[in-house]
Amino acid sequence: MAAPSDSSPQPPTHVAIIMDGNGRWAKQRGMPRVEGHRRGVETVRAITAAARELGVRYLTLYAFSVENWKRPAAEVGALMSLLEFFLKRETAGLVKNRVRLRTIGRTQDLPEVVRKQLDHAIAATAQFTEQTLVLALNYGARTEVLDAARAYAADLAAGKTQPAGDDWSAFSRYLYTADIPDPDLVIRTSGETRISNFLLMQAAYAEFVFTPTLWPDFTKADLEAAIADYHRRERRFGLTSEQVSTPSA
Ligand code: FPP
Secondary structure, eight states: OOOOOTTSOOOOSEEEEEOOOHHHHHHHTTOOHHHHHHHHHHHHHHHHHHHHHHTOSEEEEEEEEGGGGGSOHHHHHHHHHHHHHHHHHHHHHHHHTTEEEEEESOGGGSOHHHHHHHHHHHHHHTTOOSEEEEEEEEEOHHHHHHHHHHHHHHHHHTTSSOOOTTOHHHHHTTSTTTTSOOOSEEEEOTTOOOOTTSSTTTTTTOEEEEOOSOGGGOOHHHHHHHHHHHHHSOOOTTSOHHHHHSTTO
């Protein structure tokens, strides 16, 4: 991973991306939607490399939502095939570049072939700590909260945990992202300005960048521009501007 020079600001630790616009990219070219997804996979590869080069330690990509099952069956099937293809093709590269693969979401409900590839890639990269690529698969933030609440209630009933009161960190351990830092920057491509059930809890203090660029056209330069935008923001976490600039204020 690139070591940013002393003079450059630290890159965000965790960048999360809502990859949107594959369908429109294809439609603009008179191509079937799946062609947009196919090009989107190449962007996944390029942006994972770019994030590594820029020193971003965690990259989360919203690849398939719990709502995406409602798309036409052929498109869902194509997305699953692309996922399988991506995992087969990229696992060796992830190992070579020391990128740990993780998932968030109800991956147990994905097709078995995909789960097998995922299990293999996750096991093959589990020892790496420099960069983590998190794929959100069959992910929905509301589903995540339900799953967390259920597991938390079960542990409470079994006496394995104490009531959290207002201690968020105690409850957040039950989220899919238990050992992943909250995103600093959330990017959505394609001009839409929605969060679409993505990391609702974890993005509580994230900065958002919305770009009109469609996902297949998104490049390292676009990622750098989003990070530059992030650096221009003042993150206050509920404090005043004076408190942030003068911590004793
Ligand atoms: C949104 O575009 C994109 C998706 C629902 C899927 C994203 C999937 C990929 C980029 C490929 C598979 C992922 C990996 C990690 C291999 P859209 O279809 O909603 O676009 P539209 O809004 O223009 O119709």
